[in-house]
Amino acid sequence: MKSSFFIKDSEKFVGKEVIVKGWIYNKRSSGSIHFLQVRDGSGFIQATVVKSEVNPEVFAAADKVTLESSVEVIGLLREDKRAPDGYELTVKDLKIIQLADEFPIGKKEHGPDFLLSNRHLWLRSKRQWAILRIRNEMIRGINEFLQKNDFVRVDSPIITPSACEGTTTLFEIDYFGEKAYLSQSGQLYLEASIASVGRCYDFGPVLRAEKSKTRRHLTEFWMMDAEAAFVDFEGILKIEEDLIYYVIEHVLSTCEKELKIIERDASPLKSFKTPFPRMTYKEAVKLLNTLGSDIELGSDFGNDDETILMNHFKTPVFVTHYPADVKAFYVKRDSEDETYALSSDLLAPEGYGEVIGGGEREWDYNTLVSEIKKRKIDMKDYEWYLDLRKYGSVPHSGFGVGLERLVAWICKLPHVRETIPFPRMLERFSP
Ligand code: 4AD
C-alpha cells in the first residue's frame, strides 16, 4: 500500500514506496538516466528515472516532460547525501498530469519588471517559495505572541469615512454616491475596541496612495495594529520589543532551511537582546548629521536618513519623542516638552529602517479637540472617535507593525516587492 506523502516528511518514509504529486522544477539528463527535480509545495526532491529499470513509456514520459509540468511520480524513497535535498526517489512510474508549455521564467537572469509581470509564475521559484513560507511563520509568530499576551483579535474595516494617517496618502472610493476611503491603519477602531476587550489587535491589508518609488513602499501592505488600555509609553515599547524578539526566535527555529535557500546569514538575527537600545529623535538627528545627513531638527526622517542611521546599528533601535507635528493628530504630547510626542518608531538594522510605528495616544477630550482644530481636520468625521474620550476614556497606547517591512529585514531582501505574494506599487497593480 503506497502511503500518502509530502516531501517535507521524507525522513519518515525512507525505504517506502511513495506517491509525489507536484511539479517538475528542474531536469537534467545523461542519456540513460533522467534526474527530475520535483516539488510538491512542501519541499523539493530528486526523482531518478533509470532507463533499464522502468517501462519504456515511463522513460519516454521522463524524456518528454517539460519544466513546470504537473506530475504524479511513484517511486522508492531513499536517503542520499549526494542528492540536492538529501533524499532521492527511484522512480517506478511517472504520469504527466499536464505537459507545460515552455516556461517563461528560465535559468537566465530576468529583470525585476519581467519577473513582476510574471509574478503569478515567479512565485514558484525556490527563493519565492522560501520567502512565502518565512512570511507565513512570521504571521504565525505575531499571532501566537499576541494571543499569549491576552490581545484579542478584533478586525478593523477596510472602508472608512475618515483618515487615520493624514490625507496625503488616502485612496478615495465612491461609496454609493458618498466619498469613502480605504483604510490606512485600523488604529482608531482598535482604540474603540479596547474599551470592550482591554487589549486587541487587527491584522490585514491597509492601503496608502504612496507616490514614492522606494524599496520600502507598497500601496497595499499588511499591518498588524495593536492597542492596549492602561498601558503607557514605556509599557508599549516593552510589548513591541518582546514581540519582535519572539517573532525572530520563531523564524530562526522554524525556517532554518528557508533562510539557507535565500542565503540569509542568520547570525545577525541571533545577536539581539532586549531591551533594544533607544535614542530620542533629537539624538538621532545629531547622530545623522555626524553620519553625513543634512536633516534639520523638526523634519521627519527621509528614506535615506533611515538607511544611513540603520547601517550604523547592528540591533533594532527605538527612536522616540518625534516632533508632534510630523506625527498624526492622535499622538500624546510629552508633558516635559509639548513640541515632542510620546511616539516611537522601531528601526531595523542592516540599513532597513522603520518597521513599527507607535506610542501613547491623547486621551483627554479637550486636548484632542484642540489638536484636531489646529490641524484643520473636519471634526464631524471624528465625532465617533471623540466619543471614546467622553465615555470612560483611559490612558492607552498602541503600535502598528508593517509586515512586509519586517519580512524584508528578516529575509534581508533588497526590496519589499518580494515580501508579499502580489505586490501593489506606484506603477503596478497586476497580475
Ligand atoms: O508608521 P505608520 O504610518 O503607523 C500607523 O499607521 C499607526 N496608525 C499604527 C498604529 O499605531 N497602530 O505605519 C505603521 C507601519 C510602519 O512602521 C511601516 O512598517 C509600515 O506600517 N508601513 C509601510 N509598509 C509598506 N509600505 C508602506 N507604504 C508603508 N507605510 C507604512
Ligand code: MG
Ligand atoms: Mg511611521
